[in-house]
Amino acid sequence: MLTKRIIACMDVRDGHVVKGVKFQQLRHAGDPAELAARYNVEGIDEVVILDITATLESRRALADTIHAVAQRIFLPLTVGGGIRSEGDAAAAVDAGADKVSLNTAALKHPELITTLARRYGSQAVIVAIDAKRRGDGFAVYVRSGTADAARDAVEWAREAESRGAGEILLTSMDRDGTLSGFDCEMTAAVADAVNIPVIASGGAGTVEHFCEVFTRGHADAGLAASIFHSGSVGVGELKRYLRGQRIPVRL
Amino acid sequence: MIALIDYGAGNLTSVRKALTALGAEYATPASPDELKRFSALIVPGVGNFEATRALVGPWRDAIAGEVRGGKPLFGICLGMQWLFEGSDEAPDVPGLGVLPGRVTRLQGDADKRLKIPHVGWNALSFRSRGPYGYHTALLRALDDGAHVYFTHSFAAPVTDACVAETRHAETFAAVVERDNVFGVQFHPEKSSDAGLQILRNFLEVARAC
Numbered sequence: 001m002l003t004k005r006i007i008a009c010m011d012v013r014d015g016h017v018v019k020g021v022k023f024q025q026l027r028h029a030g031d032p033a034e035l036a037a038r039y040n041v042e043g044i045d046e047v048v049i050l051d052i053t054a055t056l057e058s059r060r061a062l063a064d065t066i067h068a069v070a071q072r073i074f075l076p077l078t079v080g081g082g083i084r085s086e087g088d089a090a091a092a093v094d095a096g097a098d099k100v101s102l103n104t105a106a107l108k109h110p111e112l113i114t115t116l117a118r119r120y121g122s123q124a125v126i127v128a129i130d131a132k133r134r135g136d137g138f139a140v141y142v143r144s145g146t147a148d149a150a151r152d153a154v155e156w157a158r159e160a161e162s163r164g165a166g167e168i169l170l171t172s173m174d175r176d177g178t179l180s181g182f183d184c185e186m187t188a189a190v191a192d193a194v195n196i197p198v199i200a201s202g203g204a205g206t207v208e209h210f211c212e213v214f215t216r217g218h219a220d221a222g223l224a225a226s227i228f229h230s231g232s233v234g235v236g237e238l239k240r241y242l243r244g245q246r247i248p249v250r251l
Numbered sequence: 252m253i254a255l256i257d258y259g260a261g262n263l264t265s266v267r268k269a270l271t272a273l274g275a276e277y278a279t280p281a282s283p284d285e286l287k288r289f290s291a292l293i294v295p296g297v298g299n300f301e302a303t304r305a306l307v308g309p310w311r312d313a314i315a316g317e318v319r320g321g322k323p324l325f326g327i328c329l330g331m332q333w334l335f336e337g338s339d340e341a342p343d344v345p346g347l348g349v350l351p352g353r354v355t356r357l358q359g360d361a362d363k364r365l366k367i368p369h370v371g372w373n374a375l376s377f378r379s380r381g382p383y384g385y386h387t388a389l390l391r392a393l394d395d396g397a398h399v400y401f402t403h404s405f406a407a408p409v410t411d412a413c414v415a416e417t418r419h420a421e422t423f424a425a426v427v428e429r430d431n432v433f434g435v436q437f438h439p440e441k442s443s444d445a446g447l448q449i450l451r452n453f454l455e456v457a458r459a460c
Contacts, residue, residue, distance in 0.1 A: 002365070002419060003372045003398060040443065045372055045400075074269055076400060076441050093262050098441065121261060121298035123368060123402040166368065166402075195359065197370050218364065220371070250372040250398035 003248045004214045005045040005221035006235060007199060008228045010035060012081075013053045015061045019177070019226045030229060033068040039228065040073045042235035045250060047073060048101065048169075048223065051081035052144065059088075063095040070096025080128055080169075089116050093124070101126040101169055104142040107149050107156070110163055117164030126199075127160035128169040129153050131186065138186050145173050153186065154193045161194045168198045169223065175203025177226060182209055187217035199223050207233060207241040214247050253277040253457055254289035256314070258305040260329055261297030269440035269447060275454050283313035291322055291457035296329030300340035300354065300405065303333045311347060318349055323431045325453045331427065331434030332407055340405050349432050352408045360420035369406075372398040373437075375415040375425050387414040387428045389435070391452045399425070399435075399442040399449075406436060431456075 010017045010032050017030045036047050049069060051062045059082070066079055079092040080101025089100045100120075106113050106127050116125045130145050131138040131153035138153035149156075157168050170190050172183035182203045191198040197220035200213045204224035213219045227233040239249045255270070257263055257279045270277050270293075277293070280286055292314060296302065306314070318324050326334045337346045338354035346354070359367040377395040406423035409416050415426035417436070426449075427434040433453060439446035 001374065002369065003374075005371050070265070070268060074265075074272075074440060074443050074447055076402075076438075094264065096264050096268065098262075098265060123297065123370060124261075167370065195366050196368070197366060220366070 001248045003045075003250045004219070004242065005199075006210070006238060006249070007046040007048055007221050007223040008035075008039045008044045008235070009048040009050060009201065009223050009225040011050045011052045011225060012062065012065055013051075015065055017229065018052065019229060032065050033072050035229065036069045037072040039235060040075060043239055043251065044075065044228075044235050046076045046078065046221070048078040048080065049097075050101070051079070053082075059091070063091060066092060066095035066097055078126060080126070086112065086115055086119070089120075093120060099124045099126050099166075101128045103128040103130065106160065107140070107142055107151065110159065113160060113163040113165050117166070122164050122166035125165050126167045126169050127157070127165040128171065129156060129160075129190075130171045130173050132173040133183070133186065138189065141173060154189050157190045157194050157198075161196050165196060167196055168194060170198055170200060172202035176201075178203055179205025179227065181205060182213040182217055182219070182222070184212055184217035187213055187219050191218035191220070197221060204233075207238050210238060211242060211245050211247060214242070252289050253454075254280050254286055254292045256280070256292060256294045256306075256310070256330075258296070258302065258310065260302035260305075261295070263295055265438075265440045266293070266295045266327065269450055273447065273451055273454060283309045286313050286317050289322075291453075292317060292324045293327065293453075294324065294330035294333060295327045296333070297402075298329060300329065300332060300338040300344060302329065303346070304341070304344045306333070307345060311345075315347060315349070318347075318432060321431055323433065323453070323456050324349075326434035327440075328403060328436060328438060331436055332405060334427065334432060334434050335407050338405055350407075350410070350412050350427060350429060350434075352410050354405050354407050357404055357406050357423065358420050363420070365420040368402060368404040369419045370402045372400055373417050373419065374398055375417060377415050378409075378413060387426070388456050389426055389428050389433050389449055389452050390414060391455075392448055393445060397445040399437040399439070399445055401437045403436060
């Protein structure tokens with residue numbers, strides 16, 4: 001049986017892992033390659049590197065970071081943050097990424113999804129959606145959550161799938177960094193609307209939160225950052241709990 | 252020395268990295284004539300079966316010749332599908348045909364939320380039936396039920412050559428092994444310790460030749 005995936009995300013700035021709350025207040029949380037190696041031992045299923053600066057200088061630092069992480073782990077590795085063109089994606093893939101995650105660029109140039117899916121296969125193209133609740137819907141934001149994209153998350157996820165995305169990485173901006181639980185309603189709304197896997201992100205604080213998002217939220221994978229970095233929730237402990245709750249996981 | 256066949260189907264960075272980590276000596280031959288000087292072949296690949304069209308002709312003939320001569324061949328993901336007669340994904344492109352059967356599209360199951368592509372970690376079920384049973388070279392030192400990382404929409408049927416199967420909405424061949432022909436539908440280079448062990452097992456086979 002296909003297991004539910006537990007994914008560790010590392011927000012990287014200038015070669016260091018950082019973590020903020022609701023996309024603000026960044027603080028240092030360690031070395032990417034060291035953290036990735038630790039997660040591998042603990043049984044993480046995938047690792048995501050998000051470059052949160054994406055200036056020209058940090059692009060080169062990012063390639064070094066991807067390479068350093070890829071040397072240490074034999075797991076699927078996704079890279080996102082500031083991938084604006086086929087060239088940016090190629091640089092990430094050449095450095096060792098298995099998948100690239102598109103966010104702002106996918107909304108601005110949706111044809112980029114198709115271009116990359118043709119070149120690397122849909123399995124290599126994740127469309128990341130940052131959204132927050134508004135009325136009955138879920139408003140999509142871009143540029144690290146600073147600009148309203150005037151799109152609804154469900155409708156945009158459907159379009160991304162039709163253009164060739166292989167997975168959706170859905171982040172709740174309302175919950176990001178709050179440790180108050182995933183937005184299960186939003187996750188379920190998107191997961192039920194598409195036929196590709198949905199990775200839930202934003203708000204993980206306890207093992208129970210993962211259980212909720214896999215059951216009530218219909219998520220295929222759960223992503224977290226700060227709780228894994230700090231060790232407040234261990235990956236192994238989380239997976240053993242989930243198995244006890246009859247959620248299929250790789251142990 | 253192992254020949255890693257690069258026919259433009261996806262990125263080989265992670266396969267190279269895993270082989271390097273395991274201390275394997277490998278190179279990417281520029282032309283089919285060079286295959287003679289290698290002791291074993293790996294055909295990797297990600298993406299559409301259409302990409303294997305690049306192998307039709309001299310490459311396919313040369314690889315078939317080396318396999319007939321007894322050299323070990325390991326197909327990974329798309330490379331494993333290519334071992335079969337063909338695929339519904341690109342019906343006019345012939346596979347290598349060293350294993351009988353055709354690759355078909357996986358079916359999902361909306362009621363059970365089983366989606367296509369089949370992406371993620373799933374379990375290997377060793378097959379005790381058939382002529383090869385548990386006594387396989389590729390699965391040495393692995394546990395029945397080990398999890399490995401898949402990402403695909405098409406799959407090969409469970410035949411006598413299948414030594415481990417995996418179930419999504421349907422059951423398909425996850426590991427095949429017949430004489431000197433080996434294949435895995437998943438990505439050993441992305442499957443952590445279990446995947447590295449399978450690669451190590453193939454390297455053992457290659458060294459013995």
